[in-house]
Amino acid sequence: MTTPKVSRRTFIRLALLGGIGAGVAYIQHQTAGMGMLNFIRWSLRGQMQWLKSPAIVGLGKCPTYDEDLISHIRDLWDISQMPDLRGKNILVKPNLLDEVDKNIATTNPRLVGAVLDLLGELGVSQVVVADGSAFRRDTYSIVKSCGLSRELISRDVPFIDLNYDELLPVKVRDGWIRNTDTLWLPRHVIEADFIVSIPKLKAHHWAGVTLSLKNLLGIIPSSRYGWPKNIIHINGINATILGLYQSLPPVVSIVDGIIGMEGNGPLFGNPVQHGLLAAGRDPLAVDIICAQLMGFSIDVIPHLSGAAMAGIGQAKKIETRGISQDQLQKHYEAPPTL
Amino acid sequence: MATSIDYLISAQHENGGWGYATKQKPVVEPTAAVLLAIRNEPFASDSFQRGISWLLSCQHQDGGWGINKDDPESGWQTAWALLALRHSNQNQVSISKSVEWLSTVGTLDISLEEFQKPEIPKRDNIGAFIWPWLPGQAGWIEPTAMAVLALEGTTKSQLADFRINAALNYFRQYRTADGGWNIGNATALDTVVIPRAYPTTLVLMALSRIAQSEIKSIDLIGLHQDMQRDSSILIQSSGLLALRTMGENEEALISSITKNQLPNGSWENNPFFTAWVIMAFRGYL
Numbered sequence: 001m002t003t004p005k006v007s008r009r010t011f012i013r014l015a016l017l018g019g020i021g022a023g024v025a026y027i028q029h030q031t032a033g034m035g036m037l038n039f040i041r042w043s044l045r046g047q048m049q050w051l052k053s054p055a056i057v058g059l060g061k062c063p064t065y066d067e068d069l070i071s072h073i074r075d076l077w078d079i080s081q082m083p084d085l086r087g088k089n090i091l092v093k094p095n096l097l098d099e100v101d102k103n104i105a106t107t108n109p110r111l112v113g114a115v116l117d118l119l120g121e122l123g124v125s126q127v128v129v130a131d132g133s134a135f136r137r138d139t140y141s142i143v144k145s146c147g148l149s150r151e152l153i154s155r156d157v158p159f160i161d162l163n164y165d166e167l168l169p170v171k172v173r174d175g176w177i178r179n180t181d182t183l184w185l186p187r188h189v190i191e192a193d194f195i196v197s198i199p200k201l202k203a204h205h206w207a208g209v210t211l212s213l214k215n216l217l218g219i220i221p222s223s224r225y226g227w228p229k230n231i232i233h234i235n236g237i238n239a240t241i242l243g244l245y246q247s248l249p250p251v252v253s254i255v256d257g258i259i260g261m262e263g264n265g266p267l268f269g270n271p272v273q274h275g276l277l278a279a280g281r282d283p284l285a286v287d288i289i290c291a292q293l294m295g296f297s298i299d300v301i302p303h304l305s306g307a308a309m310a311g312i313g314q315a316k317k318i319e320t321r322g323i324s325q326d327q328l329q330k331h332y333e334a335p336p337t338l
Numbered sequence: 339m340a341t342s343i344d345y346l347i348s349a350q351h352e353n354g355g356w357g358y359a360t361k362q363k364p365v366v367e368p369t370a371a372v373l374l375a376i377r378n379e380p381f382a383s384d385s386f387q388r389g390i391s392w393l394l395s396c397q398h399q400d401g402g403w404g405i406n407k408d409d410p411e412s413g414w415q416t417a418w419a420l421l422a423l424r425h426s427n428q429n430q431v432s433i434s435k436s437v438e439w440l441s442t443v444g445t446l447d448i449s450l451e452e453f454q455k456p457e458i459p460k461r462d463n464i465g466a467f468i469w470p471w472l473p474g475q476a477g478w479i480e481p482t483a484m485a486v487l488a489l490e491g492t493t494k495s496q497l498a499d500f501r502i503n504a505a506l507n508y509f510r511q512y513r514t515a516d517g518g519w520n521i522g523n524a525t526a527l528d529t530v531v532i533p534r535a536y537p538t539t540l541v542l543m544a545l546s547r548i549a550q551s552e553i554k555s556i557d558l559i560g561l562h563q564d565m566q567r568d569s570s571i572l573i574q575s576s577g578l579l580a581l582r583t584m585g586e587n588e589e590a591l592i593s594s595i596t597k598n599q600l601p602n603g604s605w606e607n608n609p610f611f612t613a614w615v616i617m618a619f620r621g622y623l
Contacts, residue, residue: 100532100567135521137536138611141570164358164610167405184409205526223358223367224405226414226471226478227521234475268529 034239038175042310055285055314056081059322060277062258069114072277073254077118079321080279082252083194086123091160091192091249092116095200095215095256096131096142097266104271106146107200107256113151115198115254120155130188131218132162134228139163162186163222174312176243177235183247184224192249197283201257201276201290202265203335206237208301209291210266212253212283213241220244238303242312245283253286254279260294262332269335276328284313289320295331300338342616345603346372347385349612354392355406356609366403368610369393370418374623375613377425390426393419401435402443413472416440417484421623424492433492440485441498443469446476458500464511467504478522482508483540487623490547506549509541518560533560535573539580543623546583558584571598571605572614579618592619 006014028036058080062072092115094107112129119127129152133139139161143149152159165186172183189195199215207214217240220229232240245251257276261269276293280286284307288298298304298315308315350356355364356372373389376382396403396419402412403419420436423429444450447466450473452459461467468477469485482505489498514524518533519541525531538561545552558581565577578591595615598605605611617623 135534136568136570138568138570138572140606141568141573144569145567161358166357166363167409169408184405223365224409224413227480230471230475230478264529 035175041175045311046309046315047311049311049314049316052314052317054317054319055280055282057278057280057282057286057289057318057320059289059320059325059328060279061275061323061328062277063273063275065108065110065258069111070117073111073114073118073279074121076254076277076279076322077122080281082279082281083250084122085119085194087125088193089191090119090124090127090194090196091188092119092127092129092196092198093131093215093218094129094148094198095202095210095266096133096139096146096148096218098133098135099142099145100267104259104261105200105202105265105267106142106148107198108258109146109148109151111254111256111258112148112198113155115196116151116155116157119196128158128160128188130160130162130165130186132164132186132220132222132229134218134222137163137227160186160188162189162219165189165221167221167224170247172243172247174243174246174310176239176246177231178239179234183244184221185247186219186221189219189248195249195251197251197253199253199255200261201255201274201294202261203263203269203294203332203338204265205335205337207241207303208335208338209287209294209296209304211255211287211290212251213245213287213303213307216244216248216251217241219248238306241303242307242310245307245312250281251283252279252281253283255286255290257290257293260330260332262294263335265335270333272330272332274328274330282313284308284315285318288315289318289325293325293328293330295329296334296338342599342603342605342612343376343379343382345612346376346609346616347382348602349604349607349609350385350388351392354388355396356389358608358610360604360607360609363406364392365405366393366396366415367405367418368608368613370415370422371613371617372609373422374425375616375620377422386426390423390429393422394429394432397432397436401432401437401439403436411472412439412443414469414481414484416443417469417481417488420488420492421484424488437489437492437494437498440469440489441495441501444473445470446474449474453497458497464504464507467501468508469501469505477508479509479512479519479537480521480540483537483544486544486548487540490544502548505544506552509545510552513554513557514560516560516563517554517556517558518564519557532567533557533564535561535564535568535577538564539576542580543583553584558586571595571608571611575605575611575614575618579614579621579623582618582621595619 204210255278260272263269355369402416442453518538
């Protein structure tokens with residue numbers, strides 16, 4: 001009896017097949033939960049960013065909220081290649097998570113006021129300020145306690161509590177929201193031409209940082225999903241941030257980092273006198289630069305590294321303008337989970 | 339000045355429900371709250387019946403409710419709808435179906451199918467039995483307290499009794515260090531969390547129905563603490579109702595809320611908030 005011989009060619013074929021199979025199995029394992037097709041599509045889109053223009057992120061230095069904020073914001077807007085908002089319907093989304101014992105968890109109201117003034121100069125058609133608190137049943141109580149109500153009343157700008165806005169179904173996009181094909185979102189959000197995300201620069205005990213993208217979670221209506229935006233506990237906070245962003249009108253960013261928060265954010269961290277203002281039309285690029293200026297690598301912030309991998313914005317080529325990063329670099333205490 | 343009931347009648351949507359703002363597209367939660375608020379007002383009886391009809395038109399086949407007719411998924415709003423329907427003295431079939439939905443709604447640990455079996459599922463953690471915002475999710479304070487309020491006093495199953503008892507244990511274990519309750523856990527990543535007025539209000543009212551002796555004086559202190567942080571009408575009025583349920587005299591608070599009433603009889607042109615004020619002034623849910 002002779003042992004059947006495997007020819008060299010057959011061996012190479014079998015080895016190649018085995019290698020491909022092992023590779024597919026590895027990718028399948030690594031992408032469990034997100035789906036291999038999604039992973040491949042996102043990866044390709046991420047790599048395609050190398051072929052696109054760089055994202056512009058404007059950086060400004062502003063030591064206190066007593067400065068001439070409108071001048072700072074105007075300069076920042078001019079250097080950041082922001083879109084033309086003339087005649088557009090704008091929804092301004094500050095961070096109004098909560099205010100506890102005069103902490104610094106919310107976007108500073110004077111900065112929001114300055115942005116509203118700038119939007120007026122830019123000739124927008126309509127503007128509303130809106131958010132839905134994750135913890136409070138009435139977001140307007142935070143608007144009042146943090147002082148934002150004065151800024152809004154003096155400019156006759158309405159506030160919309162997104163937890164109680166009329167809700168409309170929106171098809172989820174890009175594969176990040178699992179187990180449903182529909183997100184219920186506030187009418188004012190869906191009908192906006194642009195969202196201006198004005199986050200407070202903070203470390204965050206779950207997401208790593210809370211910046212332009214994470215700030216968008218306030219849009220999720222608690223009257224549908226529960227407090228605190230309970231879809232994040234089912235779908236995961238990182239995937240929900242990205243899935244929500246992909247289902248929204250275009251978002252531009254202006255980051256309030258004049259006083260940031262380090263450590264146990266988003267509510268109970270410590271203030272950091274940072275003096276940073278940042279802006280851009282690509283929220284991912286803005287958030288990457290801001291996270292780096294806090295001293296964090298995006299590798300440890302899954303929603304930023306995930307967005308970068310998946311090409312949800314430009315992460316490969318970012319050009320900063322204005323004040324140099326060296327002058328704005330800080331080293332924030334990491335949140336307990338980072 | 340118009341009365342608050344006049345306002346609620348005028349704010350009713352033409353299809354019979356109420357939204358979170360005047361004439362806004364109706365939603366189950368504010369509709370149910372308004373129905374509870376106007377249920378004993380003779381001159382609002384037509385409005386009440388139209389509201390009940392709208393509510394019934396939104397009930398799903400499974401017995402539950404979503405945010406409104408367009409929302410296909412039943413969720414936490416079912417407890418509000420059941421509370422309102424129980425005062426309509428009719429619609430027993432709808433009530434039975436919603437009691438069944440609320441008793442068997444699945445959690446993160448126990449599915450609907452398992453709850454529907456004859457024997458009560460066995461789990462060591464009480465969290466497996468308490469109520470989620472939406473089916474298949476973890477339990478939270480507010481939907482649990484609302485479910486207890488809605489189910490207590492109905493003709494319910496052994497399972498519902500078991501889950502209400504689990505809720506009682508949950509309330510015991512998740513009390514914050516300052517008394518009262520937050521939205522869920524009493525600590526988060528080793529940080530002690532503060533009591534929140536709204537969930538504390540709902541738990542106090544639920545406990546007053548099922549285990550009055552479990553209420554501690556520290557819970558009222560926790561409630562007062564957060565009512566000082568949050569001056570909104572919703573928090574002041576719902577907190578007032580809880581305090582009055584506990585037998586506290588809160589004349590100053592009543593006076594302060596009254597001052598904020600608008601000429602059209604509403605509070606902030608919001609049917610939901612206005613309904614809470616009416617219930618708080620009257621002294622019962």
